[in-house]
Amino acid sequence: MDRVFSGIQPTGDMHLGNYLGALRNWVRMQTQYECLYCVVDLHAITLWQEPADLSKHILEVTAGLVASGLDPKTNIIFNQSRVSAHAELAWVFNCVARLGWLNRMTQFKDKAGKNRENASVGLYAYPNLMAADILAYKATHVPVGEDQKQHLELARDIAQKFNNDYGVEHFPQPEPVIQGPATRVMSLRDGTKKMSKSDPSEASRITMTDSADDIAQKIRRAKTDMEPLPDSAKGLEARPEAANLIGIYAALSDTSADAVCQKFAGAQFSAFKEALTELAVASLAPIGTKMADLMKNQDYLDEILIDGANRARAIAEPILAETYKIVGLRR
Ligand code: TRP
Numbered sequence: 669m670d671r672v673f674s675g676i677q678p679t680g681d682m683h684l685g686n687y688l689g690a691l692r693n694w695v696r697m698q699t700q701y702e703c704l705y706c707v708v709d710l711h712a713i714t715l716w717q718e719p720a721d722l723s724k725h726i727l728e729v730t731a732g733l734v735a736s737g738l739d740p741k742t743n744i745i746f747n748q749s750r751v752s753a754h755a756e757l758a759w760v761f762n763c764v765a766r767l768g769w770l771n772r773m774t775q776f777k778d779k780a781g782k783n784r785e786n787a788s789v790g791l792y793a794y795p796n797l798m799a800a801d802i803l804a805y806k807a808t809h810v811p812v813g814e815d816q817k818q819h820l821e822l823a824r825d826i827a828q829k830f831n832n833d834y835g836v837e838h839f840p841q842p843e844p845v846i847q848g849p850a851t852r853v854m855s856l857r858d859g860t861k862k863m864s865k866s867d868p869s870e871a872s873r874i875t876m877t878d879s880a881d882d883i884a885q886k887i888r889r890a891k892t893d894m895e896p897l898p899d900s901a902k903g904l905e906a907r908p909e910a911a912n913l914i915g916i917y918a919a920l921s922d923t924s925a926d927a928v929c930q931k932f933a934g935a936q937f938s939a940f941k942e943a944l945t946e947l948a949v950a951s952l953a954p955i956g957t958k959m960a961d962l963m964k965n966q967d968y969l970d971e972i973l974i975d976g977a978n979r980a981r982a983i984a985e986p987i988l989a990e991t992y993k994i995v996g997l998r999r
Pocket of ligand 1: 673797801802816
């Protein structure tokens with residue numbers, strides 16, 4: 669049985685990068701697989717979060733998932749901390765994964781920065797929790813962005829070492845489903861940096877709750893170069909900002925960068941930006957409006973999360989119990 673698991677952190681406003689990079693693919697997968705989509709609040713606290721903001725962001729991300737088109741009845745939408753199997757299995761995996769494996773994780777190095785000694789132990793063990801997220805459900809398919817590939821490989825190594833150490837065929841090898849090429853959305857201010865919630869410049873990202881005016885203004889101000897649009901995607905080499913805007917247009921209209929270049933060949937960026945604004949507003953504004961509506965009904969959002977957690981628990985608990993039994997724990 670194929671089962672999809674993916675996670676999103678509730679650490680700030682959801683943006684176009686989340687939408688094109690993750691949510692749209694999640695929506696596509698919902699008709700083909702049994703899907704669990706998890707708001708990974710335990711991952712969020714590996715970096716300090718203001719408690720009131722965290723609480724709000726958990727609901728906001730839930731609203732974003734639903735507003736993007738995920739059906740909370742067919743999918744299991746829940747927040748991680750409500751299902752204790754994640755934290756419990758993560759502990760077992762803390763005892764399976766080796767220090768040497770975690771020392772190689774590039775995201776830890778990036779996030780911890782120079783002050784490694786002062787990073788939380790949770791940030792270091794983050795990939796073990798991610799492995800637990802996936803394997804608590806024996807998920808087989810994991811849609812993730814390029815930046816999470818290394819963590820997924822670690823999850824596969826953990827599954828394999830667990831199976832070898834205990835001489836069982838308990839955990840499957842989860843497959844990454846790397847999302848299409850146009851899905852790596854970059855900062856509007858710097859085409860070499862990923863669009864990110866943590867970028868201090870708000871102008872660097874389009875959030876899912878931006879008004880039509882905000883979207884227009886951010887696209888108008890987006891960094892470009894002096895050249896007109898090329899006639900094929902080849903002409904985007906070494907033009908990261910141009911490539912990003914054209915990639916966004918291609919993703920939003922479900923075509924290739926090549927097709928977008930052909931359509932706008934020779935045009936100035938000012939004209940292209942107008943077309944991009946129209947497209948971005950048409951795609952995002954309805955989702956933003958729906959999110960705002962859903963945020964007015966927080967009880968409904970909590971109901972979705974509680975119901976999702978109950979259904980998630982029903983899958984994860986027997987797998988955790990079996991895991992404990994394999995390890996030799998009495999419970
Ligand atoms: N680490 C992922 C990210 O930052 C989020 C995540 C947590 C995740 N657990 C997961 C993704 C399990 C896929 C599967 O994007």
